[in-house]
Amino acid sequence: MTKTEKTNKKIKATPEPTLRRLPRYLHLLKFLRETGDKSVSSTYIAKELGFDPTQVRKDIEYTGIVGRPKTGFNIVELISSIEEFLNWKNITDAFLVGTGSLGTAMLGYGRFKDYGLNFVAAFDNNEMKIGKTIHETPVLSMEKLVDLAKRMHINIGVITVPAFAAQHSADLLIEGGIRAIWNFAPIHLKVPEGVLVENAQLTQSLAVLTHKLADAISKD
Amino acid sequence: MTKTEKTNKKIKATPEPTLRRLPRYLHLLKFLRETGDKSVSSTYIAKELGFDPTQVRKDIEYTGIVGRPKTGFNIVELISSIEEFLNWKNITDAFLVGTGSLGTAMLGYGRFKDYGLNFVAAFDNNEMKIGKTIHETPVLSMEKLVDLAKRMHINIGVITVPAFAAQHSADLLIEGGIRAIWNFAPIHLKVPEGVLVENAQLTQSLAVLTHKLADAISKD
Numbered sequence: 001m002t003k004t005e006k007t008n009k010k011i012k013a014t015p016e017p018t019l020r021r022l023p024r025y026l027h028l029l030k031f032l033r034e035t036g037d038k039s040v041s042s043t044y045i046a047k048e049l050g051f052d053p054t055q056v057r058k059d060i061e062y063t064g065i066v067g068r069p070k071t072g073f074n075i076v077e078l079i080s081s082i083e084e085f086l087n088w089k090n091i092t093d094a095f096l097v098g099t100g101s102l103g104t105a106m107l108g109y110g111r112f113k114d115y116g117l118n119f120v121a122a123f124d125n126n127e128m129k130i131g132k133t134i135h136e137t138p139v140l141s142m143e144k145l146v147d148l149a150k151r152m153h154i155n156i157g158v159i160t161v162p163a164f165a166a167q168h169s170a171d172l173l174i175e176g177g178i179r180a181i182w183n184f185a186p187i188h189l190k191v192p193e194g195v196l197v198e199n200a201q202l203t204q205s206l207a208v209l210t211h212k213l214a215d216a217i218s219k220d
Numbered sequence: 221m222t223k224t225e226k227t228n229k230k231i232k233a234t235p236e237p238t239l240r241r242l243p244r245y246l247h248l249l250k251f252l253r254e255t256g257d258k259s260v261s262s263t264y265i266a267k268e269l270g271f272d273p274t275q276v277r278k279d280i281e282y283t284g285i286v287g288r289p290k291t292g293f294n295i296v297e298l299i300s301s302i303e304e305f306l307n308w309k310n311i312t313d314a315f316l317v318g319t320g321s322l323g324t325a326m327l328g329y330g331r332f333k334d335y336g337l338n339f340v341a342a343f344d345n346n347e348m349k350i351g352k353t354i355h356e357t358p359v360l361s362m363e364k365l366v367d368l369a370k371r372m373h374i375n376i377g378v379i380t381v382p383a384f385a386a387q388h389s390a391d392l393l394i395e396g397g398i399r400a401i402w403n404f405a406p407i408h409l410k411v412p413e414g415v416l417v418e419n420a421q422l423t424q425s426l427a428v429l430t431h432k433l434a435d436a437i438s439k440d
Contacts, residue, residue: 013435014431016428017237019424019427019428019431020424020425020427020428021424022427023406023421023423023424023426023427024408024419024421024424026423027383027406027407027408027421028408031407031408048408049408085431086427086430086431087430087431087433087434088430090434092430092433101321101324101325101328101329102325102329104321104325105320105321105322105324105325108321109321109322111406115423115426115427115430116430117426117430155433155437156429156430156433179433179436179437180429180430180432180433180436182425182426182429186243186247186331187247187251188244188247188248188251188268188269194436196429196432196433196436198425198426198428198429198432199244199425200422200425200426201243201244201247202420203243203246203335204239204240204241204243204244205240205402205418205419205420206243206335206337206402206418206420207239207240207242207243207306207335208236208239208240208418209376209400209402209416209418210306210307210308210312210335210336210337210376210400211234211239211305211306211307212400212416212418213307213312213375213376213399213400213416214307214310215233216399216400216414216416217375217399
């Protein structure tokens, strides 16, 4: 095996389920850190969160940290390793499109900066909102989106408009050079190759809950 | 194989990734229905959403519908089959705890009824909010939660309070007999066996996006 082949093998993409579990480990780890714990094992994390221990160990390995026999992981180092892996230590500027109730809630959630997301501007076509600020973020006209995104080299766009307006919002973001879209609208966006789309559709999570509940009730 | 064994095999739990994909099929199917299409193949759905065709076919099979050779699925029947499977045709009454910006956004999202969720009451301990209504849902004192949940036989509780208050909210909901919790707080809830918890943590979705974006940028 040549050196290049080895490198290629090493950088294979992390599975999405792993990426989705890592923030749950982070929440637990930060809680443990606050209670004064210094180290933790993958077995303990697995037990607390109801996951398989082997899976937890593999997930953590993706971030590149190595546990110590007997003592497990140093909690502060493990938090740092996961945050670095998710790129949450670098602040990325983002645009938000659509300042309805969900968009407003997002702008008001101060902790997005802990996850590396900084809303520098929000966009809307509602004349009543343009020129104002929502939770300290300025609301600008949609007409300014493309130019500003280009000038500010914005990489992330968050879409919180209703479904009918979502594709148009995505098109503008992409025209402005945005590379990753976090889509909260309940539609499938069409984007050119190379643009990342993550659908944060609440209904996906709700589907799991309502199906399982119906299942449980039917067994009563 | 006895008859019982056969039945047991048939009702094995649907995988969660399948449950999470079904709402995405629904969004596409409803869009196709609006554009006047009558039938659709699993291959077409797979291509539109960027999924594997075999996976889409298997997911749909879980809902119990059978496609026809050549024409595929009748769109109206397929929508109905998925909605029934997710129990979105029955309206389930739900309590919401925490009327901050996210809770308010949830109460204002009129389309939850399309997903079988009906918010009959919201709870908060903020005196300024108690006794008022938010998007037509009454806001009541937390002190009334347990009694009301019992009397109204509420099955679903949605938690939109800050992390520090989430476990207490969950405890009250469970004391009130709630069987399923949709948790938006970024903590791991401890619940007795038999109580379902679905964590709708936005950070899980964000983790996928920020990691992939950092990965893409590093390859530039």
